[in-house]
C-alpha cells in the first residue's frame with residue numbers, strides 16, 4: 001500500500017472538524033450567495049385576497065351563462081385601489097390585472113370578450129365560475145416554510161424573500177479564508193520579475209474559489225523560503241482570525257519546503273499529510289484553535305484541484321450548506337485510458353455531449369500539474385479511481401464539471 005490517504009477519507013476528516021458558523025442578519029439586497037441559517041417562512045399570504053389575473057369585468061358567473069348577457073357597470077377595481085362595493089345580480093365591476101375581486105363577483109370576463117356601451121357591457125362569451133381569478137394564498141400562505149436552513153440564496157430567492165415579507169434574512173456568517181503564498185521565486189503580477197523568478201498565480205484562483213463559495217478571502221501576500229519570514233507571516237495570518245488558513249507551496253519534501261515544520265512550530269496540530277491523488281498529493285491538513293489549516297501544494301493545478309476537492313466543501317460545511325462534497329456525474333470516456341496507479345487521478349479533459357445525450361470526457365494528452373493553459377482550456381476533470389484497470393473509449397467514467405465561476 002502507498003500509505004497515502006484516500007481522497008474521500010481526507011475530505012471526511014476535514015469536514016468532521018467543522019461546524020456551521022454563527023448566524024447574522026443581512027439586508028435582502030446583500031443576501032445573494034449567502035446561506036440561510038434558519039428556514040425561510042412566509043410572513044404574509046400571497047395573493048392576500050382573490051385577485052384578477054386579467055383586465056376585464058368582474059361578474060357573477062350565473063349572470064352570464066351565455067353570450068348576449070347584459071350587465072350594468074357599477075364601479076372600478078384597479079391594482080392598489082379596490083372597489084369597496086359589492087357586485088350584485090345583473091351587475092359588473094370594471095377590473096384590472098392585480099386588483100382585488102369585489103365582493104359578490106366570482107368570474108372575470110375578458111375585456112376582449114365583451115362589448116361596452118356606456119354603463120352597459122354585453123358578453124360575447126359565457127363567464128365561467130372562478131375563471132381568471134387567482135385565489136388568496138395561491139402562491140403561499142402566512143406561516144408556510146418555503147426554503148430550508150442550509151439553502152444557498154440565488155437571485156430568484158431574493159424576490160421570494162421580499163414577497164414573503166422579509167426586508168432582511170438570517171444567514172450564516174461568511175467564512176474567512178487567509179491565503180499565504182510561499183516561495184523565493186514568486187513575485188506578484190505587475191512587479192518586476194527577476195531572472196530566477198516567476199509570477200505568483202495560485203492565490204488568485206483560490207481567492208476566486210473562496211468568493212464563489214460565499215467566503216471572504218484575505219490575501220496575505222508571499223512569504224520567503226525562510227523560517228523567520230514564514231513564521232512572521234503565519235502569525236499575521238492567524239491574527240486575522242481566519243476560519244481557514246491556506247498556505248500555498250512548500251508542502252513537499254525539498255530542502256526549501258519549510259511550511260510543515262514552521263506550521264508545527266507555530267502550534268498547528270496536523271491531522272494528515274499526503275493524499276492518494278494526482279495532482280495534489282502533498283496536501284496537508286491540521287488545526288490551530290478554531291482555524292482549519294490546509295497546506296496546498298505549490299503546483300498551480302495541484303493547488304486549484306485541492307481547492308475544489310477540499311477547500312470548497314469545507315466552505316460549504318462552514319456556511320451550513322446541506323450538501324458539502326462535490327458531485328461528480330456519469331460520462332463516457334472519449335478515448336482509451338491506461339491502467340491507473342494507486343493515486344486517484346483528476347485529469348484535465350474536454351467535454352462534449354455524445355449522440356446518445358451522454359457527456360463524453362476526453363482527457364488531454366498532457367497532465368502536468370504546473371500547466372495552467374490546459375486547466376483553463378479544460379471543461380471538466382475526468383476522475384480515474386485508484387488502481388482502475390485500462391479502459392476503452394465509450395466505457396463509463398465520472399467527471400467533475402469546471403463551469404463558471406471556476
Ligand SMILES: Nc1nc2c(c(=O)[nH]1)N[C@H]1C(S)=C(S)[C@@H](COP(=O)(O)OP(=O)(O)OC[C@H]3O[C@@H](n4cnc5c(N)ncnc54)[C@H](O)[C@@H]3O)O[C@H]1N2
Nearest residue numbers: 181200201202203248249250251252257281297298299302
Ligand atoms: N522528491 C519529491 N519531489 C516532489 C514530490 C515528491 O513526492 N517527492 N512531490 C511533487 C508534487 S506531487 C508536487 S505537487 C510538488 C509540490 O511541491 P510544493 O508544495 O513543495 O511546492 P513548491 O515546491 O513550493 O512549488 C512547486 C511549483 O509550483 C510553483 N508555485 C509555488 N507556489 C506558486 C504560486 N503561488 N503561484 C504559482 N506557482 C507557484 C513553484 O514555483 C514550483 O514550480 O512537489 C513535487 N516534488
Ligand code: MOO
Nearest residue numbers: 279280281302369
Ligand atoms: O500532486 Mo503533484 O500535484 O502530482 O504535481
